[in-house]
Amino acid sequence: MAGEDFTMRDLAQAVQAQMALHGKDAEKILEGIRDPVGKILASDLSTIGVKREGNHIDESRYLYYDGEMSITFDHLPEGKDIPPHDHGIWEMLAIYSGRLHHTVYDRKDDGSKEGYAELEAIDDRVLEPGEISMVAPPAEIHSFTALTDDTWSVTIVGGKYKLDRHYYDPAKSSCRIANPKKQKVV
Ligand SMILES: [Fe+2]
Numbered sequence: 001m002a003g004e005d006f007t008m009r010d011l012a013q014a015v016q017a018q019m020a021l022h023g024k025d026a027e028k029i030l031e032g033i034r035d036p037v038g039k040i041l042a043s044d045l046s047t048i049g050v051k052r053e054g055n056h057i058d059e060s061r062y063l064y065y066d067g068e069m070s071i072t073f074d075h076l077p078e079g080k081d082i083p084p085h086d087h088g089i090w091e092m093l094a095i096y097s098g099r100l101h102h103t104v105y106d107r108k109d110d111g112s113k114e115g116y117a118e119l120e121a122i123d124d125r126v127l128e129p130g131e132i133s134m135v136a137p138p139a140e141i142h143s144f145t146a147l148t149d150d151t152w153s154v155t156i157v158g159g160k161y162k163l164d165r166h167y168y169d170p171a172k173s174s175c176r177i178a179n180p181k182k183q184k185v186v
Pocket of ligand 1: 085086087091142
């Protein structure tokens with residue numbers, strides 16, 4: 001099937017089918033949606049979508065939203081460091097254009113000490129167009145910085161973000177709870 005024949009509805013249905021099959025097993029979901037995501041990345045997304053208020057970014061568009069699962073098209077601002085944060089749900093980032101320095105962390109402490117968090121980077125790489133990263137519990141913390149001014153991602157989130165999300169400062173082994181919509185985190 002050519003890229004342009006594959007629609008957002010097809011992708012949404014593929015994601016839903018894999019979620020029904022694999023529940024919360026994000027790695028298995030990822031393997032099941034690699035092909036459909038690749039097809040969407042090969043299509044022209046420049047003229048579709050509905051404007052959305054992003055959490056960290058200025059330009060974000062809904063490609064699909066059903067009250068839980070969402071697919072968005074996000075312009076990631078060049079040189080802006082988005083600090084390590086969690087989501088409470090799996091989030092998949094697929095690079096449509098540009099380049100993204102992306103780091104995934106595992107939290108090593110048990111979370112019992114308020115304001116304290118020990119993070120270990122477990123995946124630190126530059127994502128190129130067509131590459132996909134799945135950030136999912138228990139290692140659901142990531143940070144990123146776009147390296148070009150045309151860095152766009154297709155982002156799929158498997159459900160609602162938790163309301164109070166953690167933001168981390170690995171160098172200080174600290175963390176704080178912040179609602180990204182209420183506080184200008186970055
Ligand atoms: Fe995120």
